[in-house]
Amino acid sequence: MTHILVIGSGVAGLTAALDADSRPGVEVTLVTKATLDQSNTWYAQGGVAVVTSADDTVASHVADTLVAGAGLSDDEAVEVLCAEGPEAVQHLIDRGVLFDVHDGQLARGLEAAHSHERILHAGGDATGAAIAAALIARLRDSDVVIRENTMVVDLVVEGGRVTGATLLDGGSIEADAVVLATGGAGQLYPYTTNPAVATGDGLAMALRAGAVASDLEFYQFHPTSLAVPGNPLVSEAVRGEGAVLVDRDGRRFMLDVHPDAELAPRDVVARGIAAQMARQGGEPVRLDATGLGAAFLAERFPTIDATVRAHGMDWGREPIPVTPAAHYFMGGVRTDLWARTSLPGLFAVGEVACNGLHGANRLASNSLLEGAVYGRRVVDAVLDPEVAPLEPFDADWAEPVTTTIDGEGPSLSRADLQQLMWDAAGLTRDARGLEDALAELGRSAVRDATDVKSVEDANLRVVAQAVVQSALARRESRGGHFRTDFPQPDPGRAVHSGVVVTR
Ligand SMILES: Cc1cc2nc3c(=O)[nH]c(=O)nc-3n(C[C@H](O)[C@H](O)[C@H](O)COP(=O)(O)OP(=O)(O)OC[C@H]3O[C@@H](n4cnc5c(N)ncnc54)[C@H](O)[C@@H]3O)c2cc1C
CATH class of the missing domain: 1.20.58.100 (Fumarate reductase/succinate dehydrogenase flavoprotein-like, C-terminal domain)
Known part of the structure; x- marks a missing residue:
């Protein structure tokens, strides 16, 4: 018997497990189907969107998120994300996450559809790995029972309440509360930036158990993955720094598609690229980062730089081939603002969940923040009876x-x-x-x-x-x-x- 069973070891699951463990008398078990570092979180590059400077405001972050959500974002869920973001990020820093610093201040980058420079990054473009590594180190030092290489197959439902989960090895774990933090489902598609573990397990389990899922028609395709097997991501931040998209003749085609050209919303850029690829017989378009210079690219984007070079390309000197790829699932198990699902005993946080915050489209770099914010909230919901009950559909x-x-x-x-x-x-x-x-x-x-x-x-x-x-x-x-x-x-x-x- 455990008080809280957390399924998944990305930013959402790690945050929930560590926060729960910090409460007196709470027993926590974290189960993950591969090793702790196998998650979408580990591969996140660009960073965490959060207000940390006097020239930026929570209201501005909210407004940008609502615009990206295309009229479908839940206002309250966005407000919670942006308002509680700074504290959640401080919590990450307190747990050992070393964000990059410039002139003694947290360095801040700009990404598409953000009206301020508010993207914190770590290790240049290795933000997710830096966050996951720090939280995993904390986890290993905590009292959380860790079970790696342990695949959860299904939820156990008794009398309409989720009471635990069954495992592939034939065992099961009972729990007062089950927190799904199983991430996305990029493996639904042949071209995806997601790692192999992103197979929608938590969503499928929740559906089989009878939970309501929401907004499943909304999948974000990242406009720019390197057009090689495995589709490694070429972060939006590269375009944020000034790289441009060109057709096979070297012409900037996005200028014809949207006034913000390469920095238009992701879905617009992705479809713009797909249409251009169709016009040129399926041939990938090119991302021209040569104006940024090889030295800058290597320093600011070391991970992408290494990946590009490993494929025999020199992006400081020549444009590189890119194609859209499935990237982020806006839909998921429907939850309220406290990560509660429609099934008593079952909670969901991070990419597997849908509290309506991302609406029809996620604003870049809001999802690591979502895991950090709602990964804390879920613990309050599980342990604090004062939190309001789940509202019926409104x-x-x-x-x-x-x-x-x-x-x-x-x-x-x-x-x-x-x-x-x-x-x-x-x-x-x-x-x-x-x-x-x-x-x-x-x-x-x-x-x-x-x-x-x-x-x-x-x-x-x-x-x-x-x-x-x-x-x-x-x-x-x-x-x-x-x-x-x-x-x-x-x-x-x-x-x-x-x-x-x-x-
Ligand atoms: C290449 C890439 C770059 C990205 N860049 C950014 C970025 O710069 N900024 C940003 O905000 N977001 C970014 N994202 C999105 C972001 O990384 C994810 O949305 C976020 O990390 C999801 O966190 P999570 O904790 O919900 O899930 P994940 O980090 O995906 O973790 C899910 C966990 O659940 C485990 N699991 C799954 N199924 C089972 C099962 N059946 N049994 C047991 N365990 C299971 C997995 O093994 C994994 O440990 C990026 C994503 C990718 C793929």
Whole structure:
């Protein structure tokens, strides 16, 4: 028996586990399916968006986040993020995270759609690794029971309440509260910046257990991954510093697409690149960072510099090929502002959760902050009975559509599922493609879960169907969801979507 079971070792899970452990008498177990350092968090580059200077304001950070969210962000969830951000970041610093410093002050970078320089970074472009390493060191020094290489398969539900989780090794863990911190699902797509562990497990488990998920149609595709296998990210910050996108003739095509050109919202840049790639027969576009100089690139972006060079390219002298890739899941298990889901005993934080903060599109560098802020809040919600109860769906949250889980045909291979998702539920969608994909997914059986890969495949299959169902239901374009058959936003549809599984 443990008081709190945390599933996942990214910034959200590590923060929740450490905060819970700091409370007297609370027993915490943290389970993670690979080693502690395997997470999206570890690979985060650009940094953490947070107000730390007198020339910036929380109101400005809120306003930028709401603009990026394309009319769908939950105001209160954004306010909490931005207002509690500075304290949460101080908490990271207190736990040993060394953010980069310039002239004795925290160094601050600019990223797309931020109206101030407010992006803290660490190790240049190794921010996520710096945060994770510091928190992992703290965790190893704490009383938290750590179980690495331990795959959670499902949630245990008794009398409508989540009471623990089952493990692939046949065991189970009972808990008063289960905190899902399992991250995103980039592996839904063949091109993704996410590591192999990002297979939507927590979302699939929650759906199977009967929890409500929200906004699953909203996936953010990063505009610029290096066009090589594995799609390593070329951070937005490179464009923030002045690099530009050019077509194969060296022309800056984004100037024709949006007034902010390369620094337009991510979905606009990603679709601009995809359209340009289509015009040039699928050939990747180029990111021209030569104006920044090789020395600056190596110092400011050491990780990207090493990656680019490892692929035999010299980006100080020549533009590099880039392509969009699945990057961040705005949707997830629906939660309130205290990370509570629709199921008693089940909480969700970080990328697996959807409290409405990111709306239809995430503002760059808001997600590490989300883990740091809401990873603390969830502990209050679990341990402090004074926190308000979960509100039922209100006007901004639509009644959920239903989806099923299993089909009777042969199961899809992971590669086939990923290609299906890329083609039908990728950067652009339409009714015909989504309906065909839904039919194919509906026919395909969920594979028996016998090892890590088959558990993941089963989870991807469940999440894929819920994503397609949600994308089909949203007959408009907004943020990360672009329907070629409904290319405009519909003001009447500015509400969060919902999906639940029926049996
Ligand atoms: C390349 C890249 C760059 C990024 N750059 C930035 C950035 O600069 N700024 C920013 O704010 N965001 C950035 N992001 C996004 C950000 O990193 C993530 O949204 C954030 O780290 C998610 O944190 P998390 O704790 O919710 O999940 P993760 O960090 O993904 O952690 C999830 C954990 O859950 C574990 N897990 C999953 N399933 C199971 C299971 N079944 N059983 C047990 N354990 C399980 C995983 O192994 C992992 O430890 C970037 C993402 C990527 C991929």
